[in-house]
Amino acid sequence: MKKLLLLLVLIPLSFYAQNDSISKPNLSVIGLNNLNIAYRGIPNPISIAVSNAKPYKIKGDNIFINDEGKYFIKPKAEKESKVLLEIETSDSTKVVExxxxxxKDLPYAAILVNQKGCINGDCVIEMPSKEILNAEISxxxxxxxxxxxxxxTGFRINLTNSKGDFLDSFEIKGNKxxxxxxxxxxxxxxxxLIILHKFIFESDLNLSIAKTPVVKIRKL
Structure with missing residues (x-):
């Protein structure tokens, strides 16, 4: 379990090739995702393929290798992230591609209760009393x-009266x-108001959610 705002570990890969010219296609292909997008501030895994398995070196300010030898791009403030491949061809010529x-910036995270919710933490979800039982948080x-x-995988519930005074609190394990x-x-x-906050998350994205939204429910 991890407290999050959002780390990308599992991303479906498809290959994307760029050509220097119509007459001279690239020797290399870098797979990131089918939209050719890297998210800012987190490691985005990439795969590299060079035709005929030619030797190459990969360079870039935002490139790093993990302990398993896998490559990642971790963009910072820039709008584009560049990756350079230095390739040695079969005739020992060096080509740079x-x-x-x-x-893109990381997306906002919205907390939903029975698929109802909003991004703005100041909003209030109105819900019939019978729907609160086993209400699912996602x-x-x-x-x-x-x-x-x-x-x-966990959250806290605070109960308040119409003046905002604290009435009670509960620590919840699970998502209901x-x-x-x-x-x-x-x-x-x-x-x-029933206030849901201090959420705990589990994810294969390894995201870092630095600040989670607060969800307020008013029973009808």
Whole structure:
């Protein structure tokens, strides 16, 4: 389990080749994703293929290799990330090829309750009382263009009255509001808002969610 705002470890790869000219195609192909996009501030895994398995060196300010020998691009403030390949051809000629990837900021994360929610933490979800029992908490990455799984594995519930005064608090394991907490909520007639916060996440994206949204529920 990891507390997140968003690390990319599993990304489906498809190959994208760039040509220096129509008459002279590149010797190399770098696979990142089918949209040719790298996300800023996180390691984006890439794969490299050179025709006829020619020797090559990979260079770039944002390139690094992990302990398993896999290459990653980790863009910073720039709008594009460049990768250079120095290739030695069969006749010992050295060729330098450039591959360019568009850089995007990480997406916003929205917390949903029974698929209802909003990005703005100040909004309030209105929900019938019967829907609160076993209400499922999930995460949606807004405008995220790649694939990956991220799930809520824990959160905290705070209960407040109409004046905003604190009434009670519960630590929840899992991604649903359980029976015992639901019964406590229904038994307290002073409750105005059910506040969900301090979410814990599990993901194959290794994202770093530095600040999680706050979800407010008003029972109908």
């Amino acid at each position: 450039e591959h360019i990837f568009r850089v 995460v949606k990455l807004i405008d995220y263009l790649l694939e990956g799984n991220i799930a809520v 509001i359980p029976q015992d907490v639901y019964e406590e909520i229904m038994a307290n007639t002073k409750i105005s």
